[in-house]
Amino acid sequence: xxxxxxIFMAKILFIVALPTIxxxxxxxxxxxxxxxxxxCFIKSEDLSPTDSVISIGVLHSDNMNAHVxxxxxxxxxxxxVRIITNSTNVHVVGSIVRNGLSSLNITWTSPLRExxxxxxxxxxxxxxxxKPITYDDTGSxxxxxxxxxxxxxxxxxxxxxxxxxxxNCVTSHEIEITEINRLKQNISVLxxxxxxxxxxxxxxxxxxxxxxxxxxxxxxxxxxxxxSLTLKQDEMHGKWNASKNEYFISSERFSDKxxxxxxxxxxxxxxxxxxxxxxxxxxxxxxxxxxxxxFLKQFIRTYGSHFEHVYTGGTDENHEGVWLYRHSxxxxxxxxxxxxxxxxxxxxxxxxxxxHKDLQWSMNDLQCSFPNSTVSGFICEVPx
Ligand SMILES: [Ca+2]
Ligand SMILES: [Ca+2]
Ligand SMILES: [Ca+2]
Numbered sequence: 001x002x003x004x005x006x007i008f009m010a011k012i013l014f015i016v017a018l019p020t021i022x023x024x025x026x027x028x029x030x031x032x033x034x035x036x037x038x039x040c041f042i043k044s045e046d047l048s049p050t051d052s053v054i055s056i057g058v059l060h061s062d063n064m065n066a067h068v069x070x071x072x073x074x075x076x077x078x079x080x081v082r083i084i085t086n087s088t089n090v091h092v093v094g095s096i097v098r099n100g101l102s103s104l105n106i107t108w109t110s111p112l113r114e115x116x117x118x119x120x121x122x123x124x125x126x127x128x129x130x131k132p133i134t135y136d137d138t139g140s141x142x143x144x145x146x147x148x149x150x151x152x153x154x155x156x157x158x159x160x161x162x163x164x165x166x167x168n169c170v171t172s173h174e175i176e177i178t179e180i181n182r183l184k185q186n187i188s189v190l191x192x193x194x195x196x197x198x199x200x201x202x203x204x205x206x207x208x209x210x211x212x213x214x215x216x217x218x219x220x221x222x223x224x225x226x227x228s229l230t231l232k233q234d235e236m237h238g239k240w241n242a243s244k245n246e247y248f249i250s251s252e253r254f255s256d257k258x259x260x261x262x263x264x265x266x267x268x269x270x271x272x273x274x275x276x277x278x279x280x281x282x283x284x285x286x287x288x289x290x291x292x293x294x295f296l297k298q299f300i301r302t303y304g305s306h307f308e309h310v311y312t313g314g315t316d317e318n319h320e321g322v323w324l325y326r327h328s329x330x331x332x333x334x335x336x337x338x339x340x341x342x343x344x345x346x347x348x349x350x351x352x353x354x355x356h357k358d359l360q361w362s363m364n365d366l367q368c369s370f371p372n373s374t375v376s377g378f379i380c381e382v383p384x
Contacts, residue, residue: 314353
């Protein structure tokens with residue numbers, strides 16, 4: 001009795017700090033109580049400034065009256081948390097804090113009968129003299145015996161909880177259905193878009209096929225036109241050749257040329273002859289070399305012996321005495337017969353070059369227009 005009074009007095013006079021133990025709940029129902037929490041703590045501000053906490057321990061006694069305690073867990077500034085009990089349903093955390101809250105917390109999940117009883121929280125301190133001091137606080141856990149009412153009460157709680165779980169599940173399910181519906185709607189939109197795209201693609205395909213058909217038709221039309229033009233060209237070419245063969249005798253190829261000798265004696269005028277030659281891709285002959293001259297004389301002897309005059313492209317009509325070829329405007333190469341050109345005519349200038357039969361088909365200058373001649377021809381030179 002006196003010791004209790006002394007401690008109480010010391011607490012008031014010397015600010016002795018006692019630890020605090022909280023046990024929640026104070027009574028457990030085996031099989032129903034989900035967890036038992038025990039907290040043992042002391043605040044540094046409650047200590048004497050010269051004291052310091054070195055460890056906290058939680059002890060347990062099965063017997064409320066015998067007070068035979070065994071340590072089940074501790075925490076110290078040296079070793080940290082230690083769990084001494086063999087219980088497997090226990091979880092312990094704790095720490096020693098010099099300038100703050102030092103604590104040791106123990107939780108039992110689904111506590112058993114052996115977890116009930118008396119608990120003591122011991123705080124070991126060192127005072128200003130270096131002397132260890134221990135203070136403690138105690139708490140108890142009772143056991144509520146299971147009754148039919150308690151079982152029914154628990155069943156009702158479980159039923160309510162199950163309904164809540166079901167409700168959560170339904171809600172979750174509804175959320176899933178909502179999500180599924182949203183996905184279905186998205187899929188439907190996608191399907192519609194895909195269908196729309198398919199329609200567009202099909203329309204485009206038909207359009208492309210139409211264009212392709214039109215292109216084929218146009219190509220066929222162009223091909224037919226080309227074929228028709230080719231036929232016309234062949235026809236024209238045939239006519240052109242027929243015309244050429246009708247009017248001219250064609251030589252063999254000489255160098256890169258052929259020569260066309262007029263078959264009959266016709267009205268000769270240089271520009272008329274030049275245009276007939278141009279119609280067949282050439283011009284009035286221009287005698288450039290001795291070989292060409294010799295070739296042409298032989299050609300005339302063979303096919304033009306009925307002529308007395310065969311005109312060439314040489315002329316001095318623009319400047320008397322200056323002989324140029326009409327087409328190339330290059331100087332006439334002189335293959336004149338002796339004494340020619342002499343411009344020797346009483347009525348006309350002799351301004352056109354000709355092969356002259358009486359001069360062994362050497363060159364002479366002769367009048368250019370010979371309207372009534374029946375013995376005059378001309379030669380075209382055609383590059384090939
Ligand atoms: Ca020539
Ligand atoms: Ca002349
Ligand atoms: Ca002459």
